Amino acid sequence: MDLSTPPPDLYGRPRADTFFRFLTAFGDRYTPALGGPLLRRNPRRPYSRPTQALQLVVTARRQVAADVVELTLADPSGGPLPAWQPGAHLRLTLPSGRERHYSLCGDPADPADPAERSGYRIAVRRLPDGGGGSVEIHDTLHPGTRLAARRPRNGFAFCAEPAVLLLAGGIGITPLLPMVREAMRNGLDWHLVHTGRSADTLPFAAELRALDPARVHLRADDEHGGPPTGAELLAHAPRGAAVYCCGPAPMLTAVQRALDASPAVSLHFERFGAAPVTDGEPFAVRLGADGPELPVPADRSALDVLREARPDLPYSCAQGFCGTCEVRLLAGTPDHRDRRLTPERRAAGALLPCVSRAAAGETLVLDL
Structure with a gap:
């Protein structure tokens, strides 16, 4: 007997039951929600309540x-x-x-x-x-x-692969330090490279040395004639390793370019700030329907331009996931590039200017 598909009728009869067909359709569309509207759309989506700070x-x-x-x-x-x-x-x-x-x-x-x-x-x-x-x-x-x-x-989860290389640039050691401890607890084949301008700029140097001196490599730029290349950093990778990297943009770029020629097979990374704009077109933003119009160059974000005119405009991650810089769009067709806003929020006019852009020559009118 096939139990994977329910019978068309409550009592197993071969024909569909009209009442229960109507009831199922109604339930698929609406559901009661305690503490909220009597009927709520999309009942399969969990009822969300704001999380207390x-x-x-x-x-x-x-x-x-x-x-x-x-x-x-x-x-x-x-x-x-x-x-x-x-x-x-x-x-x-x-x-x-x-x-x-x-x-x-x-x-x-x-x-x-x-x-x-x-x-x-x-x-x-x-x-x-x-x-x-x-x-x-x-x-x-x-x-x-x-x-x-x-x-x-x-947003930078550690997957605990059998072999890992952890690459930190300066303060980029902060998310990697817990990963080192997790790798040790799980008996992984791990190595850490921590780089910085000078030895005194490397946070937690003594704490790192105490973990495993054979696996921790501290490198000061002023002692080696400059920053390391991507190949130098990846030379510490065990064969088949997953690389976790957090540091300044030049470091990430160097590692990305050298990855294919290295023993490593995958790369996870977190940036200090927004990624450089590499595929943008020049557009404009207007502050209110009758406000000034500000040009946004192809290689700058709208948030950067807006903050020059409104220094008090709040922001945080500048990477499109925290939502702190959200503004309301009054007119124009944006190119949403964030990782936070739902289609419904975008349709209602929400916009994150830290990453979102527009086509060449377009003007986005913002409620500012």
């Missing part, structure tokens, strides 16, 4: 390299924090209202053990010419400071 307090602060501080963040009541996996990041709301993403660099060793979930660790390099978030952290976040955060999210 985490309230955190800075419990420790220490210098881990030149211009790099590490902060430990905990629940003010001392309770456990949500579990996370290597590669995850926190979206912090700083006291000024700025929102910034920072990779977790602690050890998620045992998510089931509350003792391992009592604090999040992040490390931040001071960037005087950046967007202000790192300077605020260095100048104002001391033990006792409270701030809010979104629960950890992961």
Whole structure:
């Protein structure tokens, strides 16, 4: 008897039951939702409720390299924090209202053990010419400071392949440090290369050396005549290795170009900021229906141009996944390139100017 397909009729009769056919069609289209509208479309999509922000307090602060501080963040009541996996990041709301993403660099060793979930660790390099978030952290976040955060999210997941090469450029060590510990726990064939301008700029150098000196390679540019090539970095890869890379754009480009000729077979990476625009066309954005029109060059993002006119425009990841810079589109045909907005949100006028563009000569009118 074939049980994979239900009978057409409630009682197994060969003909369809009209009432239950109508009831099934109705149920497929509508469903009651407690606490919401009486009838809700798309019942197969889970009913979503906004996730409450985490309230955190800075419990420790220490210098881990030149211009790099590490902060430990905990629940003010001392309770456990949500579990996370290597590669995850926190979206912090700083006291000024700025929102910034920072990779977790602690050890998620045992998510089931509350003792391992009592604090999040992040490390931040001071960037005087950046967007202000790192300077605020260095100048104002001391033990006792409270701030809010979104629960950890992961866009750079560690798959724990049998052989891995971890490549870090400067502060790019933060998401890779938990991956090293995970690789050790799982008995993987792993190697780590950590590069930077000079030895004093390499965060967690002593902590890394203590893990396994034979597998950790620290390289200072000023001791080797400049940054390493992609081939030099990938020469440390075990045969068939998966490469995890986090660092500045030139480092990522060098590794990508040298990958095919290396022993490695795959590449996972995370950028410090937005990828360079390589296939853009010049277009324009207008601030309101009657506002000024600003040209957006082919090699710049609309967010960069908008922030020159409106320095207070919020932003965070600049890569199209956090949604902080969202604006409303009043007119024009955009080329959405984000990884966050649903088709419904886009149709309603939502736009992320950090990555979205338009065809050559097009003008996007924004509600600003």
